[in-house]
Amino acid sequence: MSRALTPEEIAAFRTTLCEVATRRFAELGYDGVTMRGLAAEVGCSPMTPYRYFQGKEEIFAAVRAAAFKRLSDRCESAMASAPNEIVGAARIGQTYLRFALDEPDAYKIMFELSQPDDEDYPELAEQVDRSRHFLEQPTRVMVEAGILSGDPEKLAQVFWAGIHGVIVLHLSGKLGPDTDVSELFSMVSQIIAQGARGPNFDRLTQATAAAA
Numbered sequence: 001m002s003r004a005l006t007p008e009e010i011a012a013f014r015t016t017l018c019e020v021a022t023r024r025f026a027e028l029g030y031d032g033v034t035m036r037g038l039a040a041e042v043g044c045s046p047m048t049p050y051r052y053f054q055g056k057e058e059i060f061a062a063v064r065a066a067a068f069k070r071l072s073d074r075c076e077s078a079m080a081s082a083p084n085e086i087v088g089a090a091r092i093g094q095t096y097l098r099f100a101l102d103e104p105d106a107y108k109i110m111f112e113l114s115q116p117d118d119e120d121y122p123e124l125a126e127q128v129d130r131s132r133h134f135l136e137q138p139t140r141v142m143v144e145a146g147i148l149s150g151d152p153e154k155l156a157q158v159f160w161a162g163i164h165g166v167i168v169l170h171l172s173g174k175l176g177p178d179t180d181v182s183e184l185f186s187m188v189s190q191i192i193a194q195g196a197r198g199p200n201f202d203r204l205t206q207a208t209a210a211a212a
Contacts, residue, residue: 014052017042018063026105030060030114060109061121067106068127071099075134086145086203089138093163096135097185100167108171111164135160146200148193155196162188 020041024033035056039046053059078095082088100107118125139159140152148155166188170181193204 010052014062017049017052018059018066021059022063022067022105022109025060025063025112026108030056030109030112033060058121060112060115061118061124063106064110064112064115065121065124065127067103067110068124068131070103070106071096071110072127072130072134074099075131079134079137085141086147089141090204092134092138093159093185093189096163097167097182100171101181104171107167111168142204143198145203146198147204148196148201149198150196158196159189159192162192 017038021033021038024038024041033056035049036046038056038059039049042049049059053062074095075092078091079085079088082091118128136153136156139148139156142148143150143152143155163185166181166185169175170179175181175184193201
């Protein structure tokens with residue numbers, strides 16, 4: 001009879017399995033990953049992962065939840081360390097970009113087109129909602145300060161669509177070797193902001209300079 005694993009050993013195995021799964025989901029897509037393939041790469045029997053997860057969907061949800069949590073943690077830290085809300089809001093975009101560049105595999109699977117319903121996994125749904133809050137909060141701060149004008153939620157979606165597009169093009173190698181992704185990211189953000197400029201728009205320049 002095999003001995004019972006300690007909580008630390010269980011946590012270590014789950015972490016290892018999720019690290020392998022993150023890379024394989026990014027490389028192969030959700031449909032290309034199998035439990036047998038994950039087990040083979042981890043170096044365990046095909047049935048061992050089922051002791052810790054019900055199946056591939058639960059592993060996928062776990063690695064996505066962890067990725068959204070890391071993104072939100074970074075955004076929270078960026079906001080907390082800023083001298084004021086406007087500077088904090090200006091820092092969120094660069095924080096988002098840095099996360100995507102630091103963890104490209106995680107970023108890819110966060111937005112995998114083939115994915116189970118987030119609401120089926122409470123931890124995942126919670127972390128997705130948390131990250132959405134940190135993406136919407138900067139726009140809300142800017143609107144309240146008169147820097148931007150419009151519906152904060154809709155503006156946040158426009159910003160998100162624009163910066164996400166830049167990141168996806170970069171990660172897929174479509175921007176070309178001479179394109180500076182940080183510069184393009186800033187240009188897209190500035191163009192969107194110009195289209196929604198409010199009466200106090202000039203304050204954004206000061207906040208951006210302070211966030212640099």
